[in-house]
Amino acid sequence: MRDKELYAQILGIHKSWRVADVELKQPTGEVEVFVERKPGVQQTCPICGDASSGYDKRRRRWRHLDTCQYKTILVADVPRVQCKKHGVVMVKAPWAEPGSRFSVLFEALVINWLKEASTQAVSRQLELGWNAMDGIMRRAVKRGMARRASLDPKHIGVDETAFRKRHDYVTVVSDQDTGHVLHVAEDRKKTNLKAWYASLSGERIAAMESVSMDMWPAFINATLESIPGAEEKIAFDKFHVAKYLGEAVDKVRREEHKALMAEGR
Template identity: 40%
Template structure:
């Protein structure tokens, strides 16, 4: 009930060093890796490849990057994009059932999506900020949220609802970012 696809390459192909633009010939291969891909006719589909490595004079032996997946992911990029769409319509557990993923796999996909989004986000310019605490889960667990009140976005989330938590946020700002803050609306326990 699955489809397996094996990828190969021309042995004479040139590969870029992952740390510089130098094109290099094949040094050797790492062991085979497997990535979950979008289903094919409702069958789980897996992409298999032996990862090429290059020997860069400046950086040594390095595994090349692949176009279809992020480093350390067991899913193709297009599968992760689809999984995020499903998660946005359901939740982590529901998406896991639909996509046949464990909760940890679905959560990992979300974490990578958030990391990509934060990397692509322009530097923070925060003039009017709001700070609030939100209960999470059951019991007395709280998170501290920092909002940009001008565009209604959450800019930062910290664990617990203490002054020390908010201090972490301010320490993450450079002097220019701190100086740009004109107003703060605060609703905190501590």
């Protein structure tokens, strides 16, 4: 039927699921969309991904985005599988987070409205109780944290950049892989860089594989004192190494020249 295809499309139903039926319930004016696993799709354990045999099914309902002003409910008999390692596990419905009674798209709608209006207003307009609102917000925070954790930089660069007058320096810490600026301090002191390192979790510190910098002692010391194994991780950038090497060679050359002059050659 046409409406099933339409719903499958607007619901973004995953390829291993299909819309079995759509019903407009009266007098509540709710649309119920029945979704089912396509037959013949290999069941896998949601934890380890191993092929598993079917165990049973559990009926679940999720509120989804309204269709034409009608409150829309997804209904599915979600299979539970028997995994050899993990026992009986419920398959993950691709349109919702585990434990939520709302589809991911509905939760996104709520979060977007919360950026525009008060919690009370959103709860009233979307007819959501406090527990529902709370759950949606908690899951959004958790997703945000997970995204941030995945942004943990592996290779950072610490630069001192002069601006305005010659001796006004700022410290800029950036992710060398993405170019994102992670931290800016209004000087190039050891204490400020150390404070930034101290604000990071142990895991983030441990995840850092290299810190490239110029040979400014404050940066070197802050890094040595904050990152375990920093001796192995600090990399001086080529430009500065070449500059210092050039200066060292020049100094030796001048001293030798002076010494030769003194010997009267």
